[in-house]
Amino acid sequence: MRVLLTGGAGYIGSHTALVLLEQGHDVVVVDDLSNGNRIALDRVEELTGRSVTFVQADLTNTTATRVTLANTNFDAVVHFAGLKAVGESVEQPVRYYRTNLASTLTLLDIMAERQINTLVFSSSATVYGEPQTPLVAETHHTGVGLTNPYGWSKYMNEQIITDAAVARPDMSVVLLRYFNPVGAHPSGRIGEDPAGIPNNLLPFIAQVAVGRRDKLSVFGDDYDTPDGTGVRDYIHVMDLAEGHVAALNYASCGVQTYNLGSGVGTSVLEAVRAFEAVSNRPVPYQISPRRSGDLATVVADPRLAQEKLKWQTTRTFADACRDAWNWQSQNPAGYGETVRVVIGSPAATVERTLDDKAISTR
Known part of the structure; x- marks a missing residue:
């Protein structure tokens, strides 16, 4: 297939582009480079020996995007484009809703005009709000207890896409709710390069280890977990990329929803120790008060994806730490x-x- 990746110059998008190219697909990336980097795609080409068609466009501008993509053909879409920082979304809610929803509406318009029917959407476990059980399956309620505009935008996008698929019965849609992406390509050539202060745990730990940050703040050490710190499900970005390709290969008429996660929980302090072990560097930390809305344990139930997509994670959290350190140590400035x-x-x-x-x- 010739696959359009929106936001394909970003962290998950660039790794998915690499896997698609390795499996023989052609890749077109459309990205406004607000969160992505053109250098990531240059390195994807270097690693695979294949070219990526790159189109710079802002998907929130429907008319401009339609013109920009006029001479670009594709058969299917993987939709990553959007803003993704939870804290920033609370500070800038209008910007998040405008960007994340308008980009999806533009994409759906263009797909309908061209009769492109296959869509894989990059959703998030945030749509589950505050899960009532530590092990979260796709049947868990969504849209209840959401605490930030980022999570709401993912939930709204799922609804928008589902409604579009009802109106177009020939559409094949896969909604992928993933948990906590970590790690990097084992070459160390592409990885996570967050702008400003990292919002996620592992890139922050990596930046402490490499010397860009003084110490890590651990929010709460009195949860009902083995060491008192929060437990989350971390999925290696290469496993995640392979999950997107599996979803593309499996897509059939209608809307399917799958969790992408490892099914294994790792605490904050376990993550610190694992990273220290692979980097051979200390990761200083301080215990800070709990953050509002944080839960003790949130882990994916990935069995449906294993059954239907014939996909499961093959890399451990230690592998993710090793690859993240390989990326960070080779690219201390991203x-x-x-x-x-x-x-x-x-x-x-x-x-x-x-x-x-x-x-x-x-």
Whole structure:
């Protein structure tokens, strides 16, 4: 197939592009580069020896996107595009709703105009709100107890896409609710490069280990868990990418929904210790008060995806830590912003230029 990846220059999108190319598909990426990086796609091409068709466009502008994609053909869509920081969504709710919903509406319009019927949507376990059980299956209620505009936007998008599929019975839609993506490609050439302060645990731990951050804040150590810290289900980004390709291959008429997770919980302190073991570096942390809305344990029930998509995770959390450290240590400044980080003793600094072409150590 020739697959359109919206937001394909981002973290999960770039890894999915790589897996699609490795499996013989052609890839078209449309991205406005607000959260993605063109360098990631250059490296995907380097790793696979195949080219990616890149189109820079803002999906919230329907007319401009329609014009930009006028001469670009594709057979199916994987929709990653959107803003994704939970905390930022609380501070900028209108921006999140406008971006995340308008991009989906534009995409559905263009798909209908071209009679493109296959869509895989990047949803999130946040649609479950505050789960009533630690092990969360697809049958759990959604849209109840949601605490932030990011989660609401994912829930609303699921409803919009489902309604569009009802109106177009020839559509084949897969909604993928994934839990906590972590890790990087084992080459260390592509990985997670969050703008500003990381919102997720593992990239923050990695930045502490490499010297970009002083310490990690652990929010609460008095939960009903083995060590008192929150337990979450972490899924290696390469497993996640393979899950998207499995969903594309399986898609059939109607709407199907699957969790993508490992089914295994890891606590915050277990994550810290695992990362210290693979990096051989300390990860200083401090215990901070609980955050409102945080739950003790949230783990995916992935059995439906295993049964229907013939997909399951094959990589462990330790693998994710190893690959994340390989990425972070090779790319202490991510894809190219200039930063100064301590990389050894005696203290040394690394500076990387904006175009990712030069690096100096002193």
